[in-house]
Amino acid sequence: MSSTPEINPTEPQSASFLRWFRVVVILSVVVWLGFGVYQNTTNPEAERPFKLGLDLAGGSHLVYEADTSGVDPLEVPELMNALRDVIERRVNLFGVSEPIVQVESSSFVSENQIERLVVELPGVSDVAQAVAEIGRTPLLEFKLYSAELDQQQAANESLNALRETASSSGAVIGNVSINGEAVVETEEEILSPFVDTGLTGRYLETAALEFAGGNSGQLSNEPLVSVRFTSEGATLFADITRENTGEQLGIFLDGELLSAPVINEAITGGTAIISGGFTPDEARELARNLSFGALPVPITLQTTQTIGASLGAEVLDHGIKAAILGLSLVLTFMILWYRLPGLVAGISLLAYITIMLTLFQLIPVTLTAAGLAGLILSLGMAVDANVLVFERMKEEFRSGSSSRKAAETGFTRAWSAIRDGNITSLLSAIILFWFGTSIVKGFALVFGIGIIVSMFSALVITRTLLIALPDVKLRDKGLLSELLGSGIVFNRKLATLPKDTTSPDVGPQ
Amino acid sequence: MFAIIYKKIFLIIAAVIVTVCVALIAWFGLNPGIDFTGGSLTEVSYDVAPDKEQVEEQVATMDLGGVSIRVSLDDAGKDAYLIKTRDLKEAEREILAGMVTSLGEGGEITRFTSIGPVIGQELQDKAGWAVFGVVTIIILYIAFAFAGIGTPVSSWMYGLVTICVLIFDVLVPAALMAVLGYFLGVEADVLFVMALLAVLGYSVNDTIVVFDRVRENLKINRVEIKKEKKEAGLMHEEIEYRLTKPYEEIVGSAVQQSLARSINTSVTTLVTLSALYLLGGSVTQTFALVLFAGVLAGTYSSICVASPMVVAYAQWKGKKEAAMDAAMGVK
Numbered sequence: 148m149s150s151t152p153e154i155n156p157t158e159p160q161s162a163s164f165l166r167w168f169r170v171v172v173i174l175s176v177v178v179w180l181g182f183g184v185y186q187n188t189t190n191p192e193a194e195r196p197f198k199l200g201l202d203l204a205g206g207s208h209l210v211y212e213a214d215t216s217g218v219d220p221l222e223v224p225e226l227m228n229a230l231r232d233v234i235e236r237r238v239n240l241f242g243v244s245e246p247i248v249q250v251e252s253s254s255f256v257s258e259n260q261i262e263r264l265v266v267e268l269p270g271v272s273d274v275a276q277a278v279a280e281i282g283r284t285p286l287l288e289f290k291l292y293s294a295e296l297d298q299q300q301a302a303n304e305s306l307n308a309l310r311e312t313a314s315s316s317g318a319v320i321g322n323v324s325i326n327g328e329a330v331v332e333t334e335e336e337i338l339s340p341f342v343d344t345g346l347t348g349r350y351l352e353t354a355a356l357e358f359a360g361g362n363s364g365q366l367s368n369e370p371l372v373s374v375r376f377t378s379e380g381a382t383l384f385a386d387i388t389r390e391n392t393g394e395q396l397g398i399f400l401d402g403e404l405l406s407a408p409v410i411n412e413a414i415t416g417g418t419a420i421i422s423g424g425f426t427p428d429e430a431r432e433l434a435r436n437l438s439f440g441a442l443p444v445p446i447t448l449q450t451t452q453t454i455g456a457s458l459g460a461e462v463l464d465h466g467i468k469a470a471i472l473g474l475s476l477v478l479t480f481m482i483l484w485y486r487l488p489g490l491v492a493g494i495s496l497l498a499y500i501t502i503m504l505t506l507f508q509l510i511p512v513t514l515t516a517a518g519l520a521g522l523i524l525s526l527g528m529a530v531d532a533n534v535l536v537f538e539r540m541k542e543e544f545r546s547g548s549s550s551r552k553a554a555e556t557g558f559t560r561a562w563s564a565i566r567d568g569n570i571t572s573l574l575s576a577i578i579l580f581w582f583g584t585s586i587v588k589g590f591a592l593v594f595g596i597g598i599i600v601s602m603f604s605a606l607v608i609t610r611t612l613l614i615a616l617p618d619v620k621l622r623d624k625g626l627l628s629e630l631l632g633s634g635i636v637f638n639r640k641l642a643t644l645p646k647d648t649t650s651p652d653v654g655p656q
Numbered sequence: 657m658f659a660i661i662y663k664k665i666f667l668i669i670a671a672v673i674v675t676v677c678v679a680l681i682a683w684f685g686l687n688p689g690i691d692f693t694g695g696s697l698t699e700v701s702y703d704v705a706p707d708k709e710q711v712e713e714q715v716a717t718m719d720l721g722g723v724s725i726r727v728s729l730d731d732a733g734k735d736a737y738l739i740k741t742r743d744l745k746e747a748e749r750e751i752l753a754g755m756v757t758s759l760g761e762g763g764e765i766t767r768f769t770s771i772g773p774v775i776g777q778e779l780q781d782k783a784g785w786a787v788f789g790v791v792t793i794i795i796l797y798i799a800f801a802f803a804g805i806g807t808p809v810s811s812w813m814y815g816l817v818t819i820c821v822l823i824f825d826v827l828v829p830a831a832l833m834a835v836l837g838y839f840l841g842v843e844a845d846v847l848f849v850m851a852l853l854a855v856l857g858y859s860v861n862d863t864i865v866v867f868d869r870v871r872e873n874l875k876i877n878r879v880e881i882k883k884e885k886k887e888a889g890l891m892h893e894e895i896e897y898r899l900t901k902p903y904e905e906i907v908g909s910a911v912q913q914s915l916a917r918s919i920n921t922s923v924t925t926l927v928t929l930s931a932l933y934l935l936g937g938s939v940t941q942t943f944a945l946v947l948f949a950g951v952l953a954g955t956y957s958s959i960c961v962a963s964p965m966v967v968a969y970a971q972w973k974g975k976k977e978a979a980m981d982a983a984m985g986v987k
Contacts, residue, residue, distance in 0.1 A: 449771075451746075469936040484920065520847075538917045590853070
């Protein structure tokens with residue numbers, strides 16, 4: 148703490164104390180953050196561990212495309228959210244830790260608006276099982292039987308012939324009992340005679356297993372599934388049944404006709420009963436599937452990506468090793484070249500890494516290979532800011548300024564370059580985040596945060612530490628002067644800088 | 657400063673590099689990954705791997721369109737094959753997986769990716785728009801940040817030169833990728849685009865640092881000349897700047913002064929990338945290589961292309977104006 152009095156004789160002691168006080172505060176905060184990161188990483192029960200993306204942790208990445216063609220575009224966001232909730236419940240059932248289910252709309256630059264559902268299952272490398280589990284989710288639809296359509300279609304084959312191949316079953320809707328026929332045929336042939344009513348699983352509130360009481364002509368103890376509609380669904384159901392009394396209402400599960408009971412009268416109670424010759428187990432499963440996930444819109448699997456857990460671990464392991472080696476090489480280079488300021492830069496870079504890791508845990512940012520790339524690039528920017536300042540500082544120091552004055556001028560002079568470089572990078576990051584798909588977004592997010600933090604580390608941490616160093620001049624000679632001067636001299640006759648220095652004099656406050 | 661004195665040579669070298677790169681890219685073409693085209697990529701690794709022909713034969717029994725099979729190593733260092741096909745349905749995936757894993761001992765699917773063609777197309781569109789947006793914003797920002805730099809080259813020119821340099825910096829790694837794709841079958845996937853974006857950011861930053869020094873030196877080495885003009889009864893004050901040194905000398909000293917910074921920053925970045933290349937897994941290896949080429953190109957261009965281009969433009973403009981003045985004089 149030996150500030151040489153002959154350079155700045157009027158400087159009060161409190162200023163020197165303040166400089167060191169700032170250093171102590173900054174270093175304590177960084178060490179405290181570092182400790183937090185260490186704890187969160189090593190403690191298996193930590194509240195905020197690192198979130199690793201699938202490419203690092205291993206797992207399955209599934210992208211479903213939702214068919215929203217038959218839906219009012221205004222309703223799409225709401226429907227997609229409902230779909231997400233359903234799939235989320237579904238995915239949660241099979242016990243994966245921290246699955247991610249999210250809706251992704253194709254961006255406004257694409258011609259067709261396509262709604263997608265992205266499902267990420269960390270640790271699940273058996274994608275077949277996952278797909279089967281999600282795929283089992285039934286889509287429940289209620290459709291009206293249209294005799295006209297049917298006649299057109301079944302002109303050649305008589306309806307009776309179709310019915311012969313079908314198993315008949317009884318069904319009850321609400322308090323009305325009727326006998327419906329279950330027709331099993333190829334999809335196109337059965338689907339066509341039925342017209343959409345708009346009533347689907349999205350209006351479903353609950354479904355439960357029941358057994359028929361044996362009255363109203365039903366088989367005694369036949370397993371049934373009773374469903375309760377939401378109030379909106381109940382209204383719709385009441386309207387449909389009122390307007391189509393005497394018609395057949397087909398109940399479809401995943402495009403397959405379960406039963407097609409005849410509507411005897413308007414049903415206003417908001418409940419319906421599905422019967423389809425189930426075994427008790429089938430009925431129980433159907434009830435569970437319906438209440439946990441009758442899909443509001445149909446989906447198809449578009450993209451599958453599986454990364455073996457061992458591969459992910461290798462990538463992470465290699466990445467960490469590379470990062471440690473890279474960082475230590477950079478630090479060595481900085482210290483050899485810039486000596487004492489290089490050491491300061493080293494501390495500042497370590498602080499930068501600590502702050503970044505803390506942010507990753509707190510926000511939290513899901514770490515992917517692309518994100519690590521963003522981190523490396525922003526680390527480069529952080530080093531660059533330091534280098535810019537040190538080069539400027541070196542010029543000042545060599546032209547006779549005291550080291551502290553040189554540092555301050557160095558920061559003032561380097562600021563415009565740091566500002567312009569970082570702002571363009573930040574703008575690029577924002578645009579990439581805006582346009583990009585999820586992997587580009589990961590890169591852009593880390594890069595953007597990295598730029599802001601790197602500016603902070605260079606302009607606040609490096610600056611505070613550098614200014615706290617003892618104040619010497621080049622002509623003082625001695626060890627400190629040697630340590631503060633830096634590197635090989637490229638050109639002994641530096642381009643003559645004007646001595647005016649119109650830059651504001653940033654003295655120690 | 658050498659870069660300015662020998663600017664013709666450096667610019668010619670740059671032009672040759674650009675021509676070669678464009679030719680390489682045109683000749684070999686980039687090998688687009690399934691991220692962009694849609695399709696499936698299955699990595700199957702073995703303890704004891706079967707012959708490639710055996711795998712090819714087996715896969716050929718399924719009707720999967722154009723199939724390409726490539727020998728590789730998985731990240732644990734085991735022998736593996738990368739099987740590229742059209743995008744697979746779930747059932748097809750299962751059949752393929754069952755077939756190839758049974759071919760050799762310890763067969764295991766270590767990676768599987770299947771991407772629908774729509775998503776691939778959309779990704780291409782998005783990448784295109786993103787690059788367009790970034791380039792536009794850079795030109796606008798530089799024109800804004802360097803506004804008032806005025807004599808003798810307008811701030812728009814600095815923005816334009818930054819973009820030219822950026823194209824140079826991106827072409828070099830892209831050409832490397834084309835060569836790697838042709839000879840080693842390396843694919844240009846999303847991570848490659850990521851690397852190009854990183855190069856783009858690095859390149860712009862590098863150029864800006866040099867131009868920033870030019871801007872500063874121009875401000876130091878100029879004198880203000882105030883002129884009062886009477887126009888429509890109003891007094892206008894016009895400020896003209898005159899440089900106290902030749903423009904090329906000012907730019908030359910700026911390049912000289914930022915030389916140490918350019919080299920140091922490049923060295924630290926290249927060191928980090930080497931570490932990533934040597935120690936990082938196979939996923940990031942190509943990424944590191946592409947970035948390495950981009951940073952090398954960026955270092956060359958920020959020293960030997962950006963400033964020489966601005967100076968060359970200033971001299972061309974000066975000559976043209978002199979010629980015009982002469983023409984006016986003759987009249």
